[in-house]
Amino acid sequence: MQTRSVGTRVKAASTEGGRRTRDRILRAAAELMFKQGVAGTSIPDVQRRAQVSASQIYHYFGDKKGLTAAVIEYQSTVKLEQQRPLLDHLDSIDALREWCERAAVRLDAVHCAGGCEIGSLASELSDIDPSARLGLATGFAAWQAAIESGLARMRERGDLGADEDVPALAVTLLAAIQGGMLLSQVSQDATPYRRAVNVVIDHIADRVAAAQASRSTDR
Amino acid sequence: MQTRSVGTRVKAASTEGGRRTRDRILRAAAELMFKQGVAGTSIPDVQRRAQVSASQIYHYFGDKKGLTAAVIEYQSTVKLEQQRPLLDHLDSIDALREWCERAAVRLDAVHCAGGCEIGSLASELSDIDPSARLGLATGFAAWQAAIESGLARMRERGDLGADEDVPALAVTLLAAIQGGMLLSQVSQDATPYRRAVNVVIDHIADRVAAAQASRSTDR
DNA sequence: GCGAAATTGGAAAGTCAATTCCAATCCTTG
DNA sequence: CAAGGATTGGAATTGACTTTCCAATTTCGC
Numbered sequence: 375m376q377t378r379s380v381g382t383r384v385k386a387a388s389t390e391g392g393r394r395t396r397d398r399i400l401r402a403a404a405e406l407m408f409k410q411g412v413a414g415t416s417i418p419d420v421q422r423r424a425q426v427s428a429s430q431i432y433h434y435f436g437d438k439k440g441l442t443a444a445v446i447e448y449q450s451t452v453k454l455e456q457q458r459p460l461l462d463h464l465d466s467i468d469a470l471r472e473w474c475e476r477a478a479v480r481l482d483a484v485h486c487a488g489g490c491e492i493g494s495l496a497s498e499l500s501d502i503d504p505s506a507r508l509g510l511a512t513g514f515a516a517w518q519a520a521i522e523s524g525l526a527r528m529r530e531r532g533d534l535g536a537d538e539d540v541p542a543l544a545v546t547l548l549a550a551i552q553g554g555m556l557l558s559q560v561s562q563d564a565t566p567y568r569r570a571v572n573v574v575i576d577h578i579a580d581r582v583a584a585a586q587a588s589r590s591t592d593r
Numbered sequence: 594m595q596t597r598s599v600g601t602r603v604k605a606a607s608t609e610g611g612r613r614t615r616d617r618i619l620r621a622a623a624e625l626m627f628k629q630g631v632a633g634t635s636i637p638d639v640q641r642r643a644q645v646s647a648s649q650i651y652h653y654f655g656d657k658k659g660l661t662a663a664v665i666e667y668q669s670t671v672k673l674e675q676q677r678p679l680l681d682h683l684d685s686i687d688a689l690r691e692w693c694e695r696a697a698v699r700l701d702a703v704h705c706a707g708g709c710e711i712g713s714l715a716s717e718l719s720d721i722d723p724s725a726r727l728g729l730a731t732g733f734a735a736w737q738a739a740i741e742s743g744l745a746r747m748r749e750r751g752d753l754g755a756d757e758d759v760p761a762l763a764v765t766l767l768a769a770i771q772g773g774m775l776l777s778q779v780s781q782d783a784t785p786y787r788r789a790v791n792v793v794i795d796h797i798a799d800r801v802a803a804a805q806a807s808r809s810t811d812r
Numbered sequence: 813g814c815g816a817a818a819t820t821g822g823a824a825a826g827t828c829a830a831t832t833c834c835a836a837t838c839c840t841t842g
Numbered sequence: 843c844a845a846g847g848a849t850t851g852g853a854a855t856t857g858a859c860t861t862t863c864c865a866a867t868t869t870c871g872c
Contacts, residue, residue: 389839389848413632414721416829427851432831487720493775497716500778501706502633511779542788545776549789550765553772556712557764559719560730569761570768577796608818608869635859646821651861 384436396434398424404445404452408488412442412498439503446499446506449491450513454520464524466533467579474551474571481555481564489559492517493552518544528582535585543578550574603655615653617643623664623671627707631661631717658722665718665725668710669732673739683743685752686798693770693790700774700783708778711736712771737763747801754804762797769793 387393402424406415417431417438424431435441454461460473488494492513499506521544528534554567606612621643625634636650636657643650654660673680679692707713711732718725740763747753773786 385848387848391839392849395849410721411632411717413630417831418829428831429833429850429852433849438830489716489719494716496775496779497708497713498630500708502629507779507781514776514779539788542792545773545785546769546789546792549769549772549776549785550793551772552775553712553768553770554764556716556771556775557733557768560715560726560733562726566764566768569758570765573761573765573796574769574793577792577799580796580799604818606818610869611819614819636861637859647861648820648822648863652819657860 383432384440385433387434392434395424395426395430399426399431399434399441400444400448403441404448404491407442407445408449408491408494412445412495442499442503442506443509446492446495446509446513449495450509450516453491454513454516461520464521465527465531466524467575467582469524470547470575470578471572474547474575475568477551477555478564478568478571481558481567486555486558486562486564486567489555490552493555514548518548521547525578532589533582533585534578535581535588538581538585543581547571547574547578602651603659604652606653611653614643614645614649618645618650618653618660619663619667622660623667623710626661626664627668627710627713631664631714661718661722661725662728665711665714665728665732668714669728669735672710673732673735680739683740684746684750686794686801688743689766689794689797690791693794694787696770696774697783697787697790700777700786705774705777705781705783705786708774709771712774733767737767740766744797751808752801752804753797754800754807757800757804762800766790766793766797 387396399420403415403420406419406423410419417428420426420431420441421428431441435444457473457476460469460476463469464473492510495506496510496514500510501507518541522540525534525538525540525543529536529538529540534540550570550573551567554570557566557570558564606615618639622634622639625638625642629638636647639645639650639660640647650660654663676692676695679688679695682688683692711729714725715729715733719729720726737760741759744753744757744759744762748755748757748759753759769789769792770786773789776785776789777783
């Protein structure tokens with residue numbers, strides 16, 4: 375991963391004020407890139423939003439690519455941490471529904487603007503920025519791992535049959551979330567997201583019911 | 594930012610050569626915008642690719658927004674027509690699998706670059722170009738309608754129970770396709786797409802099996 | 813074949829973004 | 843408090859892109 379370019383002339387903030395500035399820039403850039411896309415966000419845009427001068431941005435991030443990379447990492451980790459309490463307990467149908475519905479409420483709140491923070495970046499950057507693609511792949515992997523680990527626990531516990539393809543179920547839920555958010559973004563209505571996600575969870579619930587049935591048959 | 598602009602100074606090609614030029618531009622723009630995004634595609638890019646001068650592009654499309662709108666319509670109708678034979682017969686589990694696998698093969702062929710022609714445009718433009726969003730919503734609606742009509746036929750036929758929520762199943766499959774393609778694009782591996790789509794089709798197949806079971810119970 | 817309309821080439825204007833640079837100013841540390 | 847690095851402001855450079863414009867040139871209807 376020769377993350378290139380970023381290695382150039384990037385100073386880590388070593389003073390308190392510096393750290394706050396860097397943070398302000400990062401937040402502003404993340405918000406703007408989420409709302410308008412990376413290409414639609416100019417450095418002057420970020421300057422205005424963060425109330426900083428150009429040199430501060432270049433001082434801390436090197437160039438726009440470096441800033442973008444930082445935003446990707448920021449979104450990946452921040453969104454993950456925000457949901458940590460929920461993510462760590464995705465080991466029941468109810469927990470899955472609750473987690474997905476949480477996102478639906480957020481969609482409602484913003485009238486479905488922007489879609490998924492990571493998904494939007496992924497769609498825009500995957501094909502044109504290899505190092506960004508890597509970062510985004512890592513972000514998605516973390517998400518998928520969280521879902522998988524919940525499902526795996528359900529399987530160990532016997533809620534799911536030993537033969538269930540947990541990775542496939544996990545990736546399907548993630549895909550439904552991403553695709554559902556995209557459809558909701560385009561239609562400006564969270565219904566597609568809710569439907570897609572709930573159908574997939576219904577399917578998982580069916581598998582749970584099947585496991586239960588076969589268990590009671592066994593004895 | 595109303596739909597305007599497109600109404601401005603756009604000449605329809607009235608001569609044969611003109612039509613071919615317009616077409617060449619449209620194809621070039623569609624391809625480039627697919628591969629590099631709309632923002633990443635400049636007019637000079639399109640000029641080079643289509644071997645035309647700037648004035649020809651502005652002559653036929655008015656401005657970049659008009660060109661983008663034309664590309665959206667082009668992708669919507671062309672992709673739909675390409676798949677027409679399959680789309681009109683999505684009324685069996687096998688047909689659904691065949692249709693989705695067809696797309697998977699295409700993903701393999703391009704190493705998952707670009708994702709979905711409509712989905713990529715949707716993600717990039719939905720939030721920043723209202724008229725583009727409308728066009729994309731129409732495009733997605735056509736897709737969804739095709740899936741729904743196949744499922745509806747299965748329901749009429751009794752393959753699916755009368756109580757099945759066909760629109761929800763259809764939107765879920767569409768979401769899995771879109772989300773799966775996104776995940777595949779990011780990971781450069783068609784596996785996520787294949788898994789997501791097949792799990793959703795498995796679910797539909799389960800519903801078909803359930804309908805069959807309840808039918809044989811009835812008699 | 814002739815005139816009008818369609819089509820085309822290519823230069824040029826105007827804008828704006830990315831990035832660099834240098835001179836201030838601030839902070840920390842000894 | 844003085845040196846030196848960290849941080850900041852803002853102008854200047856460079857380059858690309860969108861769009862306009864006008865002068866050819868071709869094509870079509872008659």
